[in-house]
Amino acid sequence: MQETVIYFSITLWKLRLLKIIMLFIVLLLLFSV
Numbered sequence: 001m002q003e004t005v006i007y008f009s010i011t012l013w014k015l016r017l018l019k020i021i022m023l024f025i026v027l028l029l030l031f032s033v
Helices: 002-032
Strands: none
Touching: none
16 A cells, blocks of 8 residues: 555656656747747
């Protein structure tokens, strides 16, 4: 059970990180134009 919770939190953290990276890329594209 504990391992599942840890795995789930890591997955959420990765998704959050991915969202931030995507937002950053979009901002870079907007500013480069």
